[in-house]
Every structure is written in structure tokens, then in C-alpha cells.
Amino acid sequence: MTFSDNCWVQVSTTGGRVLHSRQMQQGETLNIDRQGPLDLVIGAANAVATIEYNGQPVELRANASSGVARLRLGQ
Numbered sequence: 001m002t003f004s005d006n007c008w009v010q011v012s013t014t015g016g017r018v019l020h021s022r023q024m025q026q027g028e029t030l031n032i033d034r035q036g037p038l039d040l041v042i043g044a045a046n047a048v049a050t051i052e053y054n055g056q057p058v059e060l061r062a063n064a065s066s067g068v069a070r071l072r073l074g075q
Contacts, residue, residue, distance in 0.1 A: 001030045001051045008043035014072070037074040045069035 001009070003024045011020040011030075014037045024030060026047075032038065042048060045062035052058060053073040062069040 002049045003028050003030075003047055004049040005044065005047035007047035010041045012039045013037075014039060014075075035074075037072055040069070040071050040073065042069040042071075043067075 001024075003026055005026050006023060008023050009020065009030060010018060011032050012018050013034075019032055019034065019038070020030065024047075038053075042060065042062075044067050045060045046067060048060060048069075050057070051060060058071070058073065060069045060071070
């Protein structure tokens with residue numbers, strides 16, 4: 001995941017174990033090396049320049065009013 005603006009991101013296992021939770025800065029890259037499904041909460045979907053899972057692009061659908069995206073990858 002790469003960021004074009006500042007954005008809060010949380011990545012968790014489906015069991016609720018938080019793997020990453022912090023504000024990402026413009027230009028930063030986040031890589032999570034983990035097998036199995038992951039739950040993502042992205043505080044400002046429009047701040048994500050690119051997102052891939054297992055080398056494939058992921059489409060972000062944000063809540064229209066808040067801009068927050070919630071998705072599960074790898075299921």
C-alpha cells in the first residue's frame with residue numbers, strides 16, 4: 001500500500017489481532033507479510049495511491065460520507 005496523503009490505517013487478522021495501527025504519511029509504503037485473510041480499515045481511502053494483495057490490485061470502496069474504507073483481503 002502506498003499513500004498520496006496522510007491516512008490512518010489499521011490492519012488486523014480476522015481474529016482481531018492488530019498487526020498495524022498508525023497514521024501513515026504521504027509517500028510512505030506499508031507492507032504486511034502475512035498469509036491468510038486480513039481486515040483493513042483505512043481512514044481516508046482517497047489518500048491511498050495504490051493497494052495490492054498478493055501482487056494483484058485491490059479496489060477500494062469507501063463510505064461516501066466519511067471516506068472510510070473497510071475491507072477483508074484474502075477470503
